[in-house]
Structure formats: structure tokens, C-alpha cells
Amino acid sequence: MTESFELVDTEDVDSPGDEWEEIDVADTEADRIARRRDREFSEFRKRIKDADQFKVEASVFDDATFAALYKLVQDGYIDAFGGPISTGKEANVYSALGGETAADVLDVDDNPEVAVKVYRINASDFRDMRGYLDGDPRFEGIGHDKKQIVQAWVRKEFANLTRARKAGVRVPEPMAVERNVLVMELLGLDTGRAKRLSEVHVENPETAYEVIREYMRRLYDAGLVHGDLSEYNVILHGEELVVIDLGQAVTVHHPNSREFLERDCHNVAAFFRRQGMDVTDEDLLAFVTDDTSD
Numbered sequence: 644m645t646e647s648f649e650l651v652d653t654e655d656v657d658s659p660g661d662e663w664e665e666i667d668v669a670d671t672e673a674d675r676i677a678r679r680r681d682r683e684f685s686e687f688r689k690r691i692k693d694a695d696q697f698k699v700e701a702s703v704f705d706d707a708t709f710a711a712l713y714k715l716v717q718d719g720y721i722d723a724f725g726g727p728i729s730t731g732k733e734a735n736v737y738s739a740l741g742g743e744t745a746a747d748v749l750d751v752d753d754n755p756e757v758a759v760k761v762y763r764i765n766a767s768d769f770r771d772m773r774g775y776l777d778g779d780p781r782f783e784g785i786g787h788d789k790k791q792i793v794q795a796w797v798r799k800e801f802a803n804l805t806r807a808r809k810a811g812v813r814v815p816e817p818m819a820v821e822r823n824v825l826v827m828e829l830l831g832l833d834t835g836r837a838k839r840l841s842e843v844h845v846e847n848p849e850t851a852y853e854v855i856r857e858y859m860r861r862l863y864d865a866g867l868v869h870g871d872l873s874e875y876n877v878i879l880h881g882e883e884l885v886v887i888d889l890g891q892a893v894t895v896h897h898p899n900s901r902e903f904l905e906r907d908c909h910n911v912a913a914f915f916r917r918q919g920m921d922v923t924d925e926d927l928l929a930f931v932t933d934d935t936s937d
């Protein structure tokens with residue numbers, strides 16, 4: 644059997660002319676850029692690993708975390724890394740010198756110091772995290788892949804901080820989120836490590852209580868419940884009380900939001916009872932939900 648084929652005029656055949664050369668050139672340029680990026684990235688990784696205060700922690704970062712940090716440096720949120728502030732179960736918090744973009748966000752002239760919260764994908768208890776994302780319309784359709792869950796969690800913390808600020812609750816100003824890394828305003832700078840409410844002597848507990856219950860009410864009016872509020876997640880920043888750790892905060896749509904709110908009220912009221920105040924969990928709950936009969 645003979646194969647049949649159609650003869651075509653050579654002029655109709657694409658010639659390996661300009662077009663092909665162009666493709667070749669573009670390929671080479673892309674390769675060059677990719678090689679340069681790889682080189683810069685490994686230099687960056689080495690620099691972080693060699694940074695004195697960063698040594699131990701950096702050795703536990705995976706490549707994806709390095710890539711996220713690298714992007715944040717490129718985007719001007721981070722200029723130089725400082726030391727660890729806290730090593731938690733799920734995340735470590737570091738201080739860093741912010742870049743130009745960070746200065747723009749905070750509207751300051753000099754590069755500000757920033758807090759960098761790095762969630763550890765492997766160490767995170769993502770099953771527990773998954774539960775907190777349930778019923779949250781902002782994170783519908785999130786699957787069960789742990790990397791995705793941790794990243795959704797970090798975006799959720801960023802979104803919660805943004806919403807809380809809009810509602811008039813003093814929380815750290817969120818600046819950027821990249822994969823498992825969150826950059827935010829650094830608190831308690833002048834005094835070294837930021838002090839928690841649990842670590843200080845509260846001279847005027849009445850005022851502190853009024854501020855915190857007002858924050859809780861504003862948060863609730865904005866459709867959020869903190870979910871882990873206590874004297875450990877309120878930081879003293881100068882004269883201000885600042886609420887932190889909004890990763891687990893849920894919207895009021897969450898099936899357990901009422902239970903979380905009651906727990907928050909209990910923790911807060913119990914702390915102020917220990918300061919000698921006559922406050923009840925129920926009164927606080929009624930204040931927050933505006934469910935007062937008077």
C-alpha cells in the first residue's frame with residue numbers, strides 16, 4: 644500500500660524565518676530571567692539562614708516559606724530580618740525591618756519595624772483549623788489539603804484583622820499575606836517584647852474592662868467572634884490595649900459562634916473578677932450582643 648500525500652508549494656510552508664528566531668530569543672531571555680531568579684532566591688535563602696538571630700528558625704522553613712518571604716522582600720514589605728518574638732504551637736512570630744511598602748501602608752517616613760507571623764504547615768493542627776473554617780461564607784469550598792487549609796487560615800487572619808480595624812477595634816494593622824506568612828504592625832516596640840495583659844499589673848481594671856467589652860461588642864456588630872479571647876491575647880502597646888491572634892476568629896455564621904462567644908465572655912469576665920471587679924459572664928454577654936433589658 645502506498646501512502647498518499649499532497650504536495651504543497653514551498654511558499655505555503657512556514658519557513659524557519661523570523662518568527663522562529665523570535666521564539667528562540669524569547670526562550671533564552673526567559674531562561675536567563677529564571678536563572679537569575681533562582682540565583683537570587685538561593686542567595687536570599689542563604690542570607691536568611693546565616694542571619695545570626697534567624698539561624699535556628701530558618702532551618703525549619705521549607706522552600707515554600709522561603710519563597711513567600713522572598714516575595715514579601717521583593718514587594719517591599721520586609722527589608723531585613725530581626726529575631727524571634729514568639730515560638731508558638733502553630734506559628735512563630737519574628738520582628739523585621741519593613742520595607743518601603745510597609746512604610747507606605749503605615750503612612751510613616753522611616754522604614755517601620757514589622758511583625759512577621761510564619762505558620763508552620765507541617766506542625767499546624769490543620770484538622771482543628773478546618774473546623775474553624777466551617778460555615779464561614781468567605782472560605783466555602785476549601786478542601787482538606789493541609790497546605791490549602793493553612794493558607795486559608797492565614798488569609799482569614801488577615802481578613803479578620805482588616806474587618807476588626809474597620810469596625811474600630813484596635814488590632815495590629817495587617818499589611819500583607821503571602822502563602823503561610825502574615826506581615827503586620829509590630830506592637831510594643833519601645834518596651835522590648837510586647838507585654839500581654841496577663842503579664843502586667845493593671846492599675847485601673849475598670850477602664851481596661853470597658854475598653855475590652857467595647858471591642859468585643861464592635862467585633863460582634865461587625866459579624867465576628869474572636870474565639871480565643873483572654874488576657875493572653877490582649878497586648879499592651881503604649882497606653883493602648885490591642886487585641887491579637889484573630890486567626891481563629893469566626894463569623895457569626897459559624898455553627899459554634901455562640902459557644903465561642905460565651906467562652907470569650909467567661910475568660911474576660913473571670914480575668915477582671917480576679918482584678919477585684921464584680922462582673923458576670925452573663926452581663927458581659929448581654930452587653931456584647933446588646934441584649935440588655937434596660
Ligand SMILES: Nc1ncnc2c1ncn2[C@@H]1O[C@H](COP(=O)(O)OP(=O)(O)OP(=O)(O)O)[C@@H](O)[C@H]1O
Binds near residue numbers: 728815831837
Ligand atoms: N503584631 C505583633 N506585634 C508584636 N508581638 C506580637 C504581634 N503578634 C503577636 N505577637 C507576639 O507573639 C505571640 C504569639 O502571637 P499569636 O498569639 O498571634 O500567635 P499564636 O501562634 O496563635 O500563639 P500561641 O500558640 O501562643 O497562641 C504573642 O503573644 C505576642 O507576644
